Structures are given as structure tokens and as C-alpha cells.
Amino acid sequence: QKEVEQNSGPLSVPEGAIASLNCTYSDRGSQSFFWYRQYSGKSPELIMFIYSNGDKEDGRFTAQLNKASQYVSLLIRDSQPSDSATYLCADYGGATNKLIFGTGTLLAVQP
Amino acid sequence: DAEITQSPRHKITETGRQVTLACHQTWNHNNMFWYRQDLGHGLRLIHYSYGVQDTNKGEVSDGYSVSRSNTEDLPLTLESAASSQTSVYFCASSEGNSPLHFGNGTRLTVT
Numbered sequence: 001q002k003e004v005e006q007n008s009g010p011l012s013v014p015e016g017a018i019a020s021l022n023c024t025y026s027d028r029g030s031q032s033f034f035w036y037r038q039y040s041g042k043s044p045e046l047i048m049f050i051y052s053n054g055d056k057e058d059g060r061f062t063a064q065l066n067k068a069s070q071y072v073s074l075l076i077r078d079s080q081p082s083d084s085a086t087y088l089c090a091d092y093g094g095a096t097n098k099l100i101f102g103t104g105t106l107l108a109v110q111p
Numbered sequence: 112d113a114e115i116t117q118s119p120r121h122k123i124t125e126t127g128r129q130v131t132l133a134c135h136q137t138w139n140h141n142n143m144f145w146y147r148q149d150l151g152h153g154l155r156l157i158h159y160s161y162g163v164q165d166t167n168k169g170e171v172s173d174g175y176s177v178s179r180s181n182t183e184d185l186p187l188t189l190e191s192a193a194s195s196q197t198s199v200y201f202c203a204s205s206e207g208n209s210p211l212h213f214g215n216g217t218r219l220t221v222t
Contacts (some may be wrong), residue, residue, distance in 0.1 A: 043213040044154070092208045104153050
């Protein structure tokens with residue numbers, strides 16, 4: 001069973017809309033969660049991390065964590081064409097202490 | 112500025128040859144990781160190290176080996192390259208369970 005699940009997409013949203021990216025995880029012991037953005041042909045770059053239940057906001061980005069439902073999401077407000085990329089969700093497994101990635105969701109923001 | 116450097120950026124090799132991919136970080140991080148990235152599979156962990164002389168197998172370690180003789184370097188060796196090992200390889204480092212810093216990747220083609 002895959003430990004971190006993401007819809008591969010593509011998720012297409014119009015410019016200016018809110019993009020909602022979702023991720024579920026299987027390890028109830030997981031403590032910390034990360035969202036990375038990866039442009040085609042480039043290495044992943046960190047957008048946000050979240051440790052506690054609830055919301056964490058940073059500019060146009062909001063990460064949401066619900067440990068009871070084992071669910072993590074990333075909201076991108078006022079989406080721009082430059083946000084078009086693959087978004088990777090990752091968690092540090094509570095039992096494994098390794099960063100495990102989902103397969104990523106491709107986001108396409110249409111001008 | 113601290114950084115993590117992978118070399119070479121591109122490599123073409125023949126089936127059966129031994130190949131070593133280099134990873135050097137100047138963050139002074141204890142944790143170092145090797146991932147491979149393939150379409151449809153996302154980032155999969157090959158090997159990782161939590162410090163000098165420490166190495167551990169990840170989820171796709173068959174056919175790969177690593178050694179950690181100092182803090183800065185974690186070379187990845189393909190003992191006998193196979194076509195199935197054609198991929199993009201990323202090295203990363205971190206301290207504790209802080210976010211990973213990624214290198215720029217090595218694109219390996221095995222013919």
C-alpha cells in the first residue's frame with residue numbers, strides 16, 4: 001500500500017482561481033508534512049511544511065492538516081500561470097523517520 | 112552559500128558497467144538521501160544515511176550501493192547498470208526532520 005497518495009491530475013484551473021491539491025497518508029504516526037513544487041526538468045523546491053492540525057498560511061499558499069482523517073491539502077489562491085508545475089506531498093513517517101513522497105499532482109493554470 | 116551539488120548532470124552508460132553518481136553538500140547536514148524519479152512513480156527512496164559510516168536501504172535499493180566516509184559526500188554506485196535504472200536521480204540532505212534540500216539531479220541513461 002502506497003504510504004502517500006495523490007491524484008496525478010492534471011488539475012486545470014483558470015488564472016485567478018483557487019487551486020486545491022490533496023494528499024492522504026497511511027501512517028498514523030506521521031508528524032510532519034511537506035509540500036514541494038517541481039517544474040519540469042528541475043529539482044523539487046519546498047513550498048510549505050506543517051506539523052499541527054489546522055491551517056498554515058504563507059502568502060498565496062495555505063496548507064491544511066487533518067490528522068484524524070489523515071489528510072493534507074494545499075490551497076493556492078489567485079493562481080498564476082507560473083504556478084503550473086507538479087506538486088509533491090511528502091511525510092516523515094512516524095515509524096520510519098524517512099521522507100516519503102506521493103507521486104505528485106500536475107497543476108495547469110490556464111491564462 | 113551552502114549548497115548540494117550532484118555530478119555529472121547527464122550520464123550515458125552501457126548495460127553491465129559500474130557507474131558512480133556523486134553528491135556533495137556543504138550544509139554540514141547529517142542526513143543524506145538518494146531518490147530516483149520516474150514517470151508515474153514519483154520520487155522513490157534508494158538509500159539514505161543519518162551520519163558518517165551509517166547507511167540504510169530504501170524502498171528500491173536493489174542494484175545500488177552507497178558509502179558515507181565523511182559528512183559532505185554520499186556517492187551512489189550502480190554495480191552493474193541495467194536499462195531499468197534509466198532515470199533521474201536526486202540527492203538531498205537535511206538535519207533532523209527539517210525539510211530536504213535537493214541537488215539539481217543527474218539524468219542517467221543506460222543503453
